[in-house]
Amino acid sequence: xxxxxxxxxxxxxxxxxxxxxxxxxxxxxxxxxxxxxxxxxxxxxxxxxxxxxxxxxxxxxxxxxxxxxxxxxxxxxxxxxxxxxxxxxxxxxxxxxxxxxxxxxxxxxxxxxxxxxxxxxxxxxxxxxxxxxxxxxxxxxxxxxxxxxxxxxxxxxxxxxxxxxxxxxxxxxxxxxxxxxxxxxxxxxxxxxxxxxxxxxxxxxxxxxxxxxxxxxxxxxxxxxxxxxxxxxxxxxxxxxxxxxxxxxxxxxxxxxxxxxxxxxxxxxxxxxxxxxxxxxxxxxxxxxxxxxxxxxxxxxxxxxxxxxxxx
Amino acid sequence: xxxxxxxxxxxxxxxxxxxxxxxxxxxxxxxxxxxxxxxxxxxxxxxxxxxxxxxxxxxxxxxxxxxxxxxxxxxxxxxxxxxxxxxxxxxxxxxxxxxxxxxxxxxxxxxxxxxxxxxxxxxxxxxxxxxxxxxxxxxxxxxxxxxxxxxxxxxxxxxxxxxxxxxxxxxxxxxxxxxxxxxxxxxxxxxxxxxxxxxxxxxxxxxxxxxxxxxxxxxxxxxxxxxxxxxxxxxxxxxxxxxxxxxxxxxxxxxxxxxxxxxxxxxxxxxxxxxxxxxxxxxxxxxxxxxxxxxxxxxxxxxxxxxxxxxxxxxxxxxxxxxxxxxxxxxxxxxxxxxxxxxxxxxxxxxxxxxxxxxxxxxxxxxxxxxxxxxxxxxxxxxxxxxxxxxxxxxxxxxxxxxxxxxxxxxxxxxxxxxxxx
Numbered sequence: 022x023x024x025x026x027x028x029x030x031x032x033x034x035x036x037x038x039x040x041x042x043x044x045x046x047x048x049x050x051x052x053x054x055x056x057x058x059x060x061x062x063x064x065x066x067x068x069x070x071x072x073x074x075x076x077x078x079x080x081x082x083x084x085x086x087x088x089x090x091x092x093x094x095x096x097x098x099x100x101x102x103x104x105x106x107x108x109x110x111x112x113x114x115x116x117x118x119x120x121x122x123x124x125x126x127x128x129x130x131x132x133x134x135x136x137x138x139x140x141x142x143x144x145x146x147x148x149x150x151x152x153x154x155x156x157x158x159x160x161x162x163x164x165x166x167x168x169x170x171x172x173x174x175x176x177x178x179x180x181x182x183x184x185x186x187x188x189x190x191x192x193x194x195x196x197x198x199x200x201x202x203x204x205x206x207x208x209x210x211x212x213x214x215x216x217x218x219x220x221x222x223x224x225x226x227x228x229x230x231x232x233x234x235x236x237x238x239x240x241x242x243x244x245x246x247x248x249x250x251x252x253x254x255x256x257x258x259x260x261x262x263x264x265x266x267x268x269x270x271x272x273x274x275x276x277x278x279x280x281x282x283x284x285x286x287x288x289x290x291x292x293x294x295x296x297x298x299x300x301x302x303x304x305x306x307x308x309x310x311x312x313x314x315x316x317x318x319x320x321x322x323x324x325x326x327x328x329x330x331x332x333x
Numbered sequence: 334x335x336x337x338x339x340x341x342x343x344x345x346x347x348x349x350x351x352x353x354x355x356x357x358x359x360x361x362x363x364x365x366x367x368x369x370x371x372x373x374x375x376x377x378x379x380x381x382x383x384x385x386x387x388x389x390x391x392x393x394x395x396x397x398x399x400x401x402x403x404x405x406x407x408x409x410x411x412x413x414x415x416x417x418x419x420x421x422x423x424x425x426x427x428x429x430x431x432x433x434x435x436x437x438x439x440x441x442x443x444x445x446x447x448x449x450x451x452x453x454x455x456x457x458x459x460x461x462x463x464x465x466x467x468x469x470x471x472x473x474x475x476x477x478x479x480x481x482x483x484x485x486x487x488x489x490x491x492x493x494x495x496x497x498x499x500x501x502x503x504x505x506x507x508x509x510x511x512x513x514x515x516x517x518x519x520x521x522x523x524x525x526x527x528x529x530x531x532x533x534x535x536x537x538x539x540x541x542x543x544x545x546x547x548x549x550x551x552x553x554x555x556x557x558x559x560x561x562x563x564x565x566x567x568x569x570x571x572x573x574x575x576x577x578x579x580x581x582x583x584x585x586x587x588x589x590x591x592x593x594x595x596x597x598x599x600x601x602x603x604x605x606x607x608x609x610x611x612x613x614x615x616x617x618x619x620x621x622x623x624x625x626x627x628x629x630x631x632x633x634x635x636x637x638x639x640x641x642x643x644x645x646x647x648x649x650x651x652x653x654x655x656x657x658x659x660x661x662x663x664x665x666x667x668x669x670x671x672x673x674x675x676x677x678x679x680x681x682x683x684x685x686x687x688x689x690x691x692x693x694x695x696x697x698x699x700x701x702x703x704x705x706x707x708x709x710x711x712x713x714x715x716x717x718x719x720x721x722x723x724x725x726x727x728x729x730x731x732x733x734x735x736x737x738x739x740x741x742x743x744x745x746x747x748x749x750x751x752x753x754x755x
Contacts, residue, residue: 133650156534
């Protein structure tokens, strides 16, 4: 593979197809490595990886932590509680602290869109966006793509339906960009109040009816409905949402017979997805997504670390 | 001694349509005469303009000042420096916190006079504390020198309060200046709703938030006979409403600011917080509508919409960063781009920053009339420079035009005949 041409991983938008497929290929090799029980602890030996999480997260933080440790990095978790810190000044103060610590790799999750990009301007470390506001969550899109590719053998030409709260979803945005870059057909499905303005301009088909949106879909990607959205009035109730946009057996029957079901987690069972679908051992790949997450994050850390100066 | 003869100038007076080579004679701080064949009275200093343009000093219909209340962003002294460098000699000031006390209005006007280079005409609060509920004391505030009434960046949300404001202000011949963003639709927004905001994951403000409030206020003008002045018009839909209201003969006036005819929403790419403004930068079609409305007279004035912000306000994630851009030093040059681009005549462009806002305000400024104060602007319309944040005159450096090459340089600014810049 050719060298990864970016210092940071801030967004999928703007990435070229070979950059993505190279990352997926590398991640694929890490899947095998992880399953074999071997490690490659010399790759990031002596490197410091800091997980800087301004929003609560168990899954993503743990996944990055495991990825870093499997490659031999010194991993430090900095959970910055949202109650004590939600001012941007602190973000840049944090940047100078991290510079002083000679951080090599910085994984950041922040509630504000663009916060990792702002931090990337101020730190010497390679910055990995682990989710920023309603902007992007690039490693989630990579792990989703790897999961799809392993199951379907390809991404090009597949019909992927992304369902639910697209408006507030960084997962949806990153997936839309990645899947379109690799020539999938992408549909978004949700009530008009949860579809972002001019979504069609991103290159997706917009549906407000699960039946038409799921018709013939190869991949059904559910999104988490943030509970607070209902108090914002965008959806009148959880039961109404589940009735019309929750994925159950009946709605899934409209998708292709071999459609796979995905969810970035954590799930609201009975709100956006029925347990019978989520736990379907054949169609649901929700567990596999987690495994692919570690492999993809190893691949990302690997390519970014190769661009770091050898000695600090 | 403020007597001065400026020769070899291109005299531009939008009030009369004058555009001719000639000289201009200043005596005792006032314009004594101008024309092609002015003699030189004994003892009068001469300035050879070298063919540069001589126009009335600019009348900035709306600018925010850091003082009083936010001197860390800008003081009146630093704002006056930037204004003089931008050719502005009269500035209508919106305070950081709406002024609802006549003493504060008098204070701000006096502080302007103390600069010696800038007349400051304060807007007073439209409602007590700018809270949008009870009317401020329009009569007392007007006596103290309030040029108009405005709650600044915040629109008066309540229709009944706005009705009362428009109605009551009539008694004092004053207008209500409204920043037209329907508050419930714009709350929490950071960018114009649309493809760009969607891609960037930013909370959107629909363009319709502007038209909705403008439509309501026009209806209230029809009801009350009052005068609404719409600030920072930025959308085609609002402009169409204003155009129709003017055709109907209603007392509806409007201004815009250079970002809304020079930039569009793409300027916020990469989360550039210096381009975060209120209202947010719009789609290209709206920008073009603003250009058209400058040319057809729908827009009465170009204001600087100067809003000083410091690094702590701007070096934040985009949605958390403060809105507002510095605008005093770039008002002329960015507006001249419309002249160079063939969209506006030189006189029309200058008129939007001199004679027309002066007439709207009912003040003796913004013209080369004999006997008028010798507030003058000497500029070279072709001289090129680059706008650079960090190198702007004054304290506020938060220019949304950072990096933009412009043509049009202020050579000198005169206040009551005294050279205050250049």
